[in-house]
Amino acid sequence: MRRRLTFSHRKIPYTSPHFLGVIGLSGMSILILCGDAPGLSYTHKVEGQVSLAGAKPGRDLAPEGIKITAEQIKEVRNAISKGESVIQLNVREHDGKSFKIDVKTEQIVPLNSGNSRNKLRVEKPAVSNPSKPLPASCSIYQATDLLAQGIPVRNRTVPLNTGAESRSPASPPSTTDPLSLIQDIASNVPASELLRGAELAHASNEHHSQDDQKHVAEAYRSSSPSELQARLEQAHESLNEAANAMDSPTLTALDPGDKARFKNMYLNAADKAQIAAQTLRASRTPAGLPALAVPSENPLTQFLSQGAQNTSLPNALSTVKNMLGLGGSDVKSDSIPAKANSNDGLVNRQILFHGLPQDQANQVAAKLHFAEPLQVPFGEGKTQAIKLLHNGYLFGSLKTGMDCSSFVSSLLPADVRKTKFTTLDFRVMWLYARTGTFPQEGQYSRERRELIKQTSSAFIPINLEMGDHLGPGDILVYRMPSVLDGHVFIVKQYHPESLTVDTIEASQSAGTLRERTVQLSVDPITAPVRFFRPGYFALRLKPVDNRACMYKETKKVGL
């Protein structure tokens, strides 16, 4: 029996994210997503079948008993492309007015649901309606999970992935409707600006580290080999002292995680300085003397055994300069110098900085972006002022760094950015936005509680486990109630088929801003059902509701 499949939507004000209608199929589901305005929810109803009106977002709307095979999908698409049949979207406003929109062939993709359904065919509509292009914001989304429904990146189509039929890349949906474009731009501005800010901060972070590297390296531009060797040996001792200082319980300015991280960084730098100094020393060994006898278990032999002791001074100098990223015309190497904002780059910078005489070090430190002043205790109640060089990340931010929470807080719009929000704050906002109840967690003062409540109204809570999808500019938070700390990311792109998300974050272990792909599920990608890792949730800045565009579009279709 031929049936006509129609979709309809009702406008509801800002109560839910965009919503999808799904046709259940044999082993596959067709997913059509239209998110052309905030607050819209879509249901679909198959004539003669159970109505799913009122179904909640994120739930599979595949009607019971509906099944379509891969061959039938192909048949449907061919029929539509030839104009023999049509799948229509019924758009119904609150005032009861409605209009139909024809779904294009490239806007139909299979969704691997794993469920079996009865057959469904698309029939030629009895009434010929003028074909209207879907609003530009209607997109097609492919998901491999029954519950993985939500809002995709706007205006993006995902090609078929059945393997059972040949396919060509889907053509991008039409974006020629200026009103839809304006509407999309207006509604996407907050999230787009947040993501753009994160990308700029990332680029700026790299630039600052490069600047710092140049300032420190400049002090070594005209160093002789003997001077360089002396500085490296001084750096070795100074870095070991700095590593010891990180173990001091009275050093409270730094977070314990950062103390451990910098201690290891200082140790690495001290080892590398020693190797570099030994390389130069061995090359300057007076002729005729026996090679330096070093036990084989000494890590330095790994360099000396390569013939460093027989290396000429110019070669040794070139090798050491390359090791430290000093460059120069006398450096002969095919290796790529370490990036300034990498751990390797920071180790090199630390070696060079700690090898400088005190007065020169003070002059260089004044020019550095990422140099945190610290008072380090060194016994008998005395303290020593040092400059802690870093790549942008310091837990608690301090004066010159930032952590993940302050990074994200700094990107919020001015009217939202009242203070630095922690991951606990974000979690409470999410819960309050969803439930309307302020959770009794932690110690919140009345003022802070009111600020959290007020700020939460600027966000849409995204529930991954209910099928909501992440979008660019979303704030992804990891926070478990039982854990003291969490983490927060800025979403660049979400991959629902693999449950991974490309993010920008301020990472403690990396010590800088970086891009990273986060896996939201530990289940293998081939598993029939994949669960989200607990503790992840997201917040989306509310779109701008441009009622002028909505009104004009409504008027355009004669409603």
Add this chain to the structure above:
Amino acid sequence: MTPKARFLCALIVIIHSASAVFAVEINHERLRMANTFQSPKEVVQYYCSRDAQGFVWSGLLDLERSAFTLWKSVPQFETFYIARKYDVGQPERIGHDNNHVQIEVKYDLIGSGDMNGARAPASQKNYSVVFELMRIGGVWKIQSPEPGSLPPVLLESQVKAGQKE
């Protein structure tokens, strides 16, 4: 130069070097910039030793990654496992290829946590990692597991409980 002068110079050089080596230093597995290990077990022992002392968690250096592994990236984890001890097994040849071996490292886990003091008990006490190594150009390097599936494992003695102040 007379033999006596030559001996004095050598003595000065040796003493200077020894003093540089034995200056105030924290006992740790020293950074190696080149892979001169002759056996694959030494490579795994070096990696596990560095890992146990937190050098993988705090950021494996790129020069180590290229010298001792075939990875394109480094492990990036904010949290880590905590072990009481670990044992590096013997290399086992994979198939008939003398340049491809695997080595199992067994850990006695006591929990997981982060450097800010958060701790959770271990879901499994016995945890093992099978490293696969390949010999390329006469040098053994770690091929697998991939860095994304190799969380750091620190020794209990290296992790201070309740570090959060």
